[in-house]
Amino acid sequence: MRNSDTAMIVYLIVFTMCMAELKTTTAANTTTLKQNFYGKSCPAAERIVRRTVSDAIAQNPGIAAGLIRLYFHDCFVRGCDASLLLKSTPGNESEQDHGANGATLRGMEVIHKAKAKLEAQCPKTVSCADILAFAARDSTLRAGGFSYRLPSGRRDGTVSSIDEAGENLPPLGPDIATIFKSFSRKGMSMKEMTALLGAHSIGIVDCRFFSSRLYTFNNKPNSTDPSLDKKYASFLKRKCPQNSVSGGKVNLDVVTPNRLDSQYYKNLKKKMGVLGLDQQLETTPSTAKFVSNYSKFPEVWAADFAAAMIHLGSLGVLTGNEGEIRENCEVIN
CATH class of the missing domain: 1.10.520.10 (Peroxidase; domain 1)
Known part of the structure; x- marks a missing residue:
């Protein structure tokens, strides 16, 4: 290094x-x-x-x-x-x-x-x-x-x-405004939502969750989401053939798939978001400013992601004598 x-x-x-x-x-x-x-x-x-x-x-x-x-x-x-x-x-x-x-x-x-x-x-x-x-x-x-x-x-x-x-x-399908309502109800901000979605820089997703962007965008046969980079759309189609019964999966970030980093936001700037929700962060004015900032300054995203994770961890917690300490996490004592 x-x-x-x-x-x-x-x-x-x-x-x-x-x-x-x-x-x-x-x-x-x-x-x-x-x-x-x-x-x-x-x-x-x-x-x-x-x-x-x-x-x-x-x-x-x-x-x-x-x-x-x-x-x-x-x-x-x-x-x-x-x-x-x-x-x-x-x-x-x-x-x-x-x-x-x-x-x-x-x-x-x-x-x-x-x-x-x-x-x-x-x-x-x-x-x-x-x-x-x-x-x-x-x-x-x-x-x-x-x-x-x-x-x-x-x-x-x-x-x-x-x-x-x-x-x-939060649902994956609707627009950013609808999804943000889920965060807002928890007392979380638009910036926190955008920072937390940076977790999509790692992990995989089933083709079924975004195949409509490739083949039936807006319910139109043989229509591809224009917000996807054309070469990247072709790559995704090879990974997820239409009407395939195999149930394929793809990396949410094709560049650094196992690295939690701000590459996710750089991908969005290049129209390489796998999920429609992801790409909407870059096309929605209220979140696009954060995407741009995080793509340029990885340390800012890291700080905001950390702060949002801590805030998330404080939501509705049980403390003191509330709840219990389970001996087995799968069942109530």
């Missing part, structure tokens, strides 16, 4: 942590979350999660995207309470069974592995909700080279509803 690259990474980490510290103070004051919450009760807690996550990503780099997505999908429904990890029971379909989750969820085995290690060392102490939050932060460090200070002390919820998942998870 060149000295200039090392210096940039160090700068990103320091700058991001400073920015995140400001946001953390606000979150901690309003939710009673705090830094080093397990300092006395389970000093090795964060280290155990970090090692588990690092080992998993070393074996499969794509797991980083899955873990960040788990955190997002959990926090957007009932707050960050690990309700996403609860399995369905007779008479109740959980969040996992919603179409936006289901078979698309990745990384839960990493959470369960970390939980098993923590239960062996510190029984009934570390919540599944905090493990999810730690795992997302550690995935950011492993895949992006920058980190942030994250307060903890979340407790686990005892309710998981497929209907609530449908009501709260």
